[in-house]
Amino acid sequence: MRQAAGPFVVSLFTTPESLAVGPADVSVLVEEQGSVLLDADVFVTLTPEYASIAPVIAHLSHSHATNRLMEDAIVQLPRAGRWRAVVHVSEAGREASATTDLTVANHSARRGAIWLFAVLPLCAIALFAWVQTEKRRALRARMLRPA
Amino acid sequence: MNPELSDAVAASWSIPLWASLSLLLTAIVYWRGWHVARLTRPAELPSWRAGCFFGGLATIWLAIASPLDVLGSWLLLAHMAQHLLLMSVAPPLLLLGAPTVPLLRGLPRGWVRDGLGPLFRSRTVHAIARFIVHPATGWIAMNLAYLGWHVPAAYELALRSPGWHEVEHACFLFTSLLFWWTVVQPWPSRAHWSRWAVVPYLVSADLANTALSAFLAFSNRALYPTYTAAPRIFGLSAMQDQAGAGAFMWVVGSAIYLVPAVGVTMSLLSRRRPRHALVQIGGAPAAGRVRAAQQLDLLRVPVVGALLRARYGRQLLQAVSLLVMCIVIAHGFIGHPMAAMNLAGVLPWNIVRALGVLALLFVGNLFCMACPFTLPRELGRRFGWARFRWPQWLRVKWIGVGLMVVFFFGYERFALWNSPARTAWLLIAYVGAAFLVDTFFRGASFCKYVCPIGQFNFVGSLISPTTLQIRSASTCNTCATRDCIRGNTQQRGCELELYLPEKHSNADCTLCMDCVKACPHDNIGIVTRGMTRDVLASEPTSSLGRLHRRMDVAVAALVLVLAGFANAAAMVGPGGAFLAAAGQRMPWLATGVGSFAGVLVVTLAATGIVWLVSQAGRGGESRREAFCRGALALVPLGMGMWAAHLLFHLVMAAPALLPLVQQSGADFGFRWLGAPHWSAAADLLQGNGLLQLQLLFLDGGLLLSLYLAWRMAAGPRAGGRLLAVAPLVLLTAALYAFGFWVLLQPMQMRGAMMGAM
Numbered sequence A: 001m002r003q004a005a006g007p008f009v010v011s012l013f014t015t016p017e018s019l020a021v022g023p024a025d026v027s028v029l030v031e032e033q034g035s036v037l038l039d040a041d042v043f044v045t046l047t048p049e050y051a052s053i054a055p056v057i058a059h060l061s062h063s064h065a066t067n068r069l070m071e072d073a074i075v076q077l078p079r080a081g082r083w084r085a086v087v088h089v090s091e092a093g094r095e096a097s098a099t100t101d102l103t104v105a106n107h108s109a110r111r112g113a114i115w116l117f118a119v120l121p122l123c124a125i126a127l128f129a130w131v132q133t134e135k136r137r138a139l140r141a142r143m144l145r146p147a
Numbered sequence B: 001m002n003p004e005l006s007d008a009v010a011a012s013w014s015i016p017l018w019a020s021l022s023l024l025l026t027a028i029v030y031w032r033g034w035h036v037a038r039l040t041r042p043a044e045l046p047s048w049r050a051g052c053f054f055g056g057l058a059t060i061w062l063a064i065a066s067p068l069d070v071l072g073s074w075l076l077l078a079h080m081a082q083h084l085l086l087m088s089v090a091p092p093l094l095l096l097g098a099p100t101v102p103l104l105r106g107l108p109r110g111w112v113r114d115g116l117g118p119l120f121r122s123r124t125v126h127a128i129a130r131f132i133v134h135p136a137t138g139w140i141a142m143n144l145a146y147l148g149w150h151v152p153a154a155y156e157l158a159l160r161s162p163g164w165h166e167v168e169h170a171c172f173l174f175t176s177l178l179f180w181w182t183v184v185q186p187w188p189s190r191a192h193w194s195r196w197a198v199v200p201y202l203v204s205a206d207l208a209n210t211a212l213s214a215f216l217a218f219s220n221r222a223l224y225p226t227y228t229a230a231p232r233i234f235g236l237s238a239m240q241d242q243a244g245a246g247a248f249m250w251v252v253g254s255a256i257y258l259v260p261a262v263g264v265t266m267s268l269l270s271r272r273r274p275r276h277a278l279v280q281i282g283g284a285p286a287a288g289r290v291r292a293a294q295q296l297d298l299l300r301v302p303v304v305g306a307l308l309r310a311r312y313g314r315q316l317l318q319a320v321s322l323l324v325m326c327i328v329i330a331h332g333f334i335g336h337p338m339a340a341m342n343l344a345g346v347l348p349w350n351i352v353r354a355l356g357v358l359a360l361l362f363v364g365n366l367f368c369m370a371c372p373f374t375l376p377r378e379l380g381r382r383f384g385w386a387r388f389r390w391p392q393w394l395r396v397k398w399i400g401v402g403l404m405v406v407f408f409f410g411y412e413r414f415a416l417w418n419s420p421a422r423t424a425w426l427l428i429a430y431v432g433a434a435f436l437v438d439t440f441f442r443g444a445s446f447c448k449y450v451c452p453i454g455q456f457n458f459v460g461s462l463i464s465p466t467t468l469q470i471r472s473a474s475t476c477n478t479c480a481t482r483d484c485i486r487g488n489t490q491q492r493g494c495e496l497e498l499y500l501p502e503k504h505s506n507a508d509c510t511l512c513m514d515c516v517k518a519c520p521h522d523n524i525g526i527v528t529r530g531m532t533r534d535v536l537a538s539e540p541t542s543s544l545g546r547l548h549r550r551m552d553v554a555v556a557a558l559v560l561v562l563a564g565f566a567n568a569a570a571m572v573g574p575g576g577a578f579l580a581a582a583g584q585r586m587p588w589l590a591t592g593v594g595s596f597a598g599v600l601v602v603t604l605a606a607t608g609i610v611w612l613v614s615q616a617g618r619g620g621e622s623r624r625e626a627f628c629r630g631a632l633a634l635v636p637l638g639m640g641m642w643a644a645h646l647l648f649h650l651v652m653a654a655p656a657l658l659p660l661v662q663q664s665g666a667d668f669g670f671r672w673l674g675a676p677h678w679s680a681a682a683d684l685l686q687g688n689g690l691l692q693l694q695l696l697f698l699d700g701g702l703l704l705s706l707y708l709a710w711r712m713a714a715g716p717r718a719g720g721r722l723l724a725v726a727p728l729v730l731l732t733a734a735l736y737a738f739g740f741w742v743l744l745q746p747m748q749m750r751g752a753m754m755g756a757m
Helices: A107-144 B003-010 B017-040 B047-065 B067-071 B076-096 B100-106 B109-121 B123-132 B135-148 B152-160 B162-184 B195-218 B225-229 B238-269 B286-294 B304-309 B313-334 B343-362 B376-381 B398-413 B420-440 B445-450 B452-463 B473-477 B514-518 B551-569 B573-585 B592-615 B623-633 B635-668 B689-712 B718-744
Strands: A002-005 A008-015 A022-032 A041-048 A056-060 A071-077 A081-091 A094-104 B466-470 B524-528
Touching: A002 A094, A008 A081, A008 A094, A022 A041, A022 A056, A022 A081, A041 A071, A056 A071, A107 B109, A107 B689, A107 B718, B017 B047, B017 B100, B017 B689, B047 B067, B047 B076, B047 B162, B067 B076, B076 B162, B076 B238, B100 B109, B135 B162, B135 B195, B152 B162, B152 B225, B162 B195, B195 B238, B225 B238, B304 B313, B304 B514, B313 B343, B313 B420, B313 B635, B343 B420, B343 B452, B343 B635, B376 B420, B398 B445, B398 B452, B398 B551, B398 B592, B420 B445, B445 B452, B452 B551, B452 B635, B466 B473, B551 B592, B551 B623, B551 B635, B551 B718, B592 B623, B592 B718, B623 B635, B623 B689, B623 B718, B635 B689, B635 B718, B689 B718
Parallel strands: none
Antiparallel strands: A002 A008, A008 A022, A022 A071, A041 A056, A041 A081, A081 A094, B466 B524
16 A cells, blocks of 8 residues: 555565464554654554454554565454455654555465465375385385296 | 446456466476477477467466455356366367376476476376276266255355365366367377267267256256345346356357367368378487477577677676675664665665575675675776785685684674664675775685675585587587687686586576687586585586585585574574573673674584584495585575565565665655655555465475485485485474474564565
8 A cells, every 4th residue: 555644655564475363564654745754653453343342553663664665564363254444644743644444354265275285285295205215115126026 | 337347357466376387387397398399399399389388377377366365255147167178178278288298398307307207107007097088987077066066065166265265166167178188189199999989978078058048047046145135246147147047158159169169070071181190300419409499509599698798797797795684784874773664675685685695595796796795896907016825834725614614603693784874884895895805906806715695606606507518518528718718808807717518506606607708619508406416416626526425515404504594593583582581591602702603602512513413424435425415405495494584575575665765765865766655565465365375485495405305315215215324304393393393483574675565
């Protein structure tokens, strides 16, 4: 999301790419007239659209961010579904907020996407072991065969 | 249909990543094998067979990627057309391509000989294969799948769940392949039953099709509730749609069964064709031609080969990359301070680095080929000051290895990815260093002994699928001039001192093409080879000797592997938190000297661990050799981790290239490029596709590393070999598990401008 909010331009980045239940990285870049603001106070409020659970509120800071131009926090998303993200920015007495919607997938969607890749090496190893066994059996049979 | 609706339908292509990649890979393997097999079997593999096979693959792709797939959830008729393509069009086309031999010949020979060969000799496998291709199995499997999936409960399940929908399609395709196997009887398979049996085989299958079609066409209620609830966008009611689908299956499906039945009958009644005579290939030894055809030579590929062999081909590539680098440096100084909005923050770290690693895994050392740092040295050489030979005691990789450690440390410590200005200074320093070293020292001393990127690429290229090598040993045996290394009046020889007939590895090769241009016999090519060859080879390679005795190369390999995991771990939340906590507990560790000392300690500790675990697999070789082999065996896993990690940056950064170029244009005063529209940068891979690709790279690295460990372990008996290889396997598995965990963590947005939400 990149939105003009009052005097600021707010960019919100989240990973993983397909948000899923569990930890998520939230980074915000605040700009004003083309230059990056480094001393803005940034909160993100994440509210699930239909569930009756408390919103997730995170205070973002530069100290958490590996990219020091950004403010960052790791949040825990407890439930799948549509979430509304509101980024509150305040700097030198000025305040503004930007809003966007996020879709959070459930655990099973993520598990379904990756289980095959965890099992794949095991299948390949099993196949390799079978091939090696067959090779040894063939070799033994050749050695036992009368000349 | 109104024009807006038809436009929307026409635009509703949904390209499935994995299925498309699989089909593409199958096409490549078939094409390669068809070329090879055709040399000895031209009568059995005419061109039309290849056309049929590719037509079959294209049909599958159309069925699953075209708007038919999207429309299938609204219109039963569209869904039936999709099923018809998967069951009755694609399978016979694929089998008409006689795919068995081309697909086997298209795979690397070692895989077939050592991997599949023992399976093909297994009695169990023979029994399973006989059962699978038996006509009764094919007929029952296809009709069970066909009728079973049209039961409303199963059909609704497939409509509701994308996963089950894919299972349904896979069932249709594979059971139909078994069914059509008996009808087409692809070469070189043999029929189980008389050919006459094919006629009732087809007619009876048509009876099942007719029964289902008639049931759909004449039913007085809608069988599938989803279609009743679906929007009727084409003006067809659910009942009309169902009746239409039944009629379509009846008419077209019956034709597909009955036309081949008539064809088979006609061919059986006509005069029997003579058996093909064995094809003689006039005078040429077929085996030699087959071997040559199996190796793809990049220098013989049109356009690419001509460019690489052209006198100034490499210089042209270098000039382009040098120009880009100059723009990057300038933008690093004057552009936007936000790394994601600056060419110096994105291009070197997120694009070029990722492309370089992917090139190493899929082609070869293309980064060194187009290296911008070494072009300015050509200017320095014109001064004639390059009179010194690189000192003998420095003719090892330790300087390069040390600089690799410094480079990776500096990247994190000084947040180079986050500072365009520092990146610009680093690039200038790099060009300066290359210029100074190669202006005063002969040969390519900078590339060979100093450049940390070069050392990374040399180690990575050990598992590249291509290599620069001679085409014919006999030509080299009779060559008196050895221009490839000595050079001639027109062209210098290899500056890295690699004598091509004795070059058995990619190490130290920058693909500069000097030897190719110098060879008067046109006897050098860039050919495909097995990815494990360099690491497994025991013969000495030119200029480096035996890789298994080179501690410096082994430590370079370890640094590559460690840095791959450390670099990725440092950018995920828990990794950053761990480093921050360590810095708080031990403040001295947060200082520059302290953190560098920490990196050195970790590197030494890792070296010690690999030393210990690799000793178990030691046979008659020395401890040093065992360590070197163990370290080299980990290279594929390290490269897999690098590829997985950098792919993330590439996928995130690539869509932002256009606004980035516009931003740089604006910063340089070229406003005609337009204002950057950052939020238009959409992600390249939606959903979990990126994560799956990352995991696939890591899986590939793991399997290749385990294979290398197995091959290099001493011990003739399986039990002994297992014990010998176990410690290294455990270490490899632990690294893989760590990498898997890292990839599942939310990665922080670093230098890349990510897509808009």
